Amino acid sequence: METFLLAAQDAFTPAALVSVFGGILLGYIVGVLPGLSRPAALSVAVPITYSMSPIAAIAFLVGVTKASAAGGATSAILLNTPGEPSSAATCFDGYPLARKGEATRALKVALFASVFGDMVATLVLIGLAAPLAAFALRMGPVEMTAVMIFALTFIAALSGASLPRGLISGVLGLFLATVGLDPESATPRMTFGMVELFDGIPLTAATIGMLAFTEMLLQAQLFAERRRSGAAQAAFPVETDKAIRWPDIRRVFPTTLTATGIGIGAGIIPGLGPTIGAFLSYAINKRLAKPGDQYGKGDLKGVAATEAADNAVLPASLIPLFAIGLPGSVSAAILVSAFMLHGVQPGPLVFEQHPRLIYGIYVSMLIASVFMLLVGRVGLNLFAQVTRVPIRLIIPMVVLFCVIGAYLERDTVFGVFAMLGLGVLGYVMQRYGYSVVTFLIGFVVGPLFELSLRQALIVTNHDVSKVLDHPIALGFLIAAVVAGVVFLRPSAISPPIDD
């Protein structure tokens, strides 16, 4: 207890508080701007912390990471342009809410859900790091494959009105995710001799192209139609209601809670990360929707489902890092370098060797959550002014954001051309009833699924019956079968509506 109090004292020193606040501000900017990814910002920020004390340094980096996750929702909701790939799923309901004149309500729910998910995951980290890390250690390739198969079954749940087209979109995403170097043999696959394709189709380019650029093409078409018919040209209707009331909280809270649990799970299991966590949470919560819920058409629950999960991942990904030295996400892996820079080796011994520092980081993380709420709440009114900008200005600026985002990911125009190509593909898919949502799930889950599957085949020596030796994997496979049966039952499949 004495160590904890001393650690709390460290966390409340002006230097540590300023570091957290600075990290939160930087993280918010990184999150709002598409293409400035969280790992890239962390990598740039690590050298800045050279001269800081260990606790101030880690607090600064934690602030960057947390706020970038929360900030990513802002552009997703207002411009349909995810600031981070993990915010892509927030577009599905956030942007329709903004289009309905509920941008501020969507931003508020995104902020509150983010802070809630983050804070609960931090408390779980503080209380349950050791036992949960033991669970993470049991997640081998066979278990990961089973988790991925379980995640892929949700493609069926999100297929929309036409199940075959939804599945085709999902499998197309899976297929395009295989472009690049083979994960096992490192031989090129469908790269056409282009070195730029060796790393595959860039994820940021795919999410920005499929969501933001596609949306700008649709908006441009609508803009031209309206201009032709002489209709009003406002991008967003005037907001008449900006408040979040008690019935809204009561309605959204269970979804936030479920999403936080899913985010924590995705953080603890190394490799899943925030993007898969957010998509998975959206899919599961949409499947659990009650009558009256309007997922995909602008529902506050959809925003809470993705944001709570996204923000719960980082604190949870520190659980295996602190307990066994295994980072649960890319951001956590970069934090390892920061720890080592300041003479701390994450792992089982860290609680014995540096208890004051670890407890100090815990307290700093909670402080960061509070700062995140304050900065987000103040900035929210400013960000919401975007809804007043006319569409003729929004389209060129969002296209520019798309280009910047795709360019910065790899610093070449290849990613930008990929973004444009996928944007056009997304436009055609939307026009003919092929779900972009399921495409992105397949694309995001694809690489990890393939890698895990092939590792699992090696581990089991191609003997499927050896799955019986992996109870966790068996559990997920049974859950996948049950989910598949539920999703594919005749009443769940609507009659096809062709375009």
Add this chain to the structure above:
Amino acid sequence: MTDPTDGDAVRRPRPLVRPLVEFAIVGGASLFVIFYLIPNETMATANWGLSPRMVPTVSAALILGLAAINLVAGLLRPATVAAAQSLHGLPTVVALILASVVGVAVVDRAGLIVGGTVLSLLVSLSIGERHPLRLLGVGATSLALLYLVDWSGL
């Protein structure tokens, strides 16, 4: 983002030729991938389960199968179709795509700051913006934003 598959449809009789054309495009593309693209662009190994071709081939075959199911469903089920989507505004979409491609080509040649500014101006022009002051505003804002990105070092 709205998912059009969830939208309400204005119903009218469904032409039978549409599912056939859709199958011809999706199925044809799958066959092209299975029999031409993958064999020519991906190395094969003796062990099928660990082959780099395994997941792409299975994916393409699945798409082919699903396209066939979609065709059968389209031909047999008493479905109705959404009203033909408006072609109005399509020239603007094409103009926007072309403006973006040209803008990105300028980014490639002249760098992100100059190219990005040109891109935003071309996009504005492609959607019909002709007001000089507004064009100036878009250009100046883009330039300032791009300088900020460049200055930040990210």
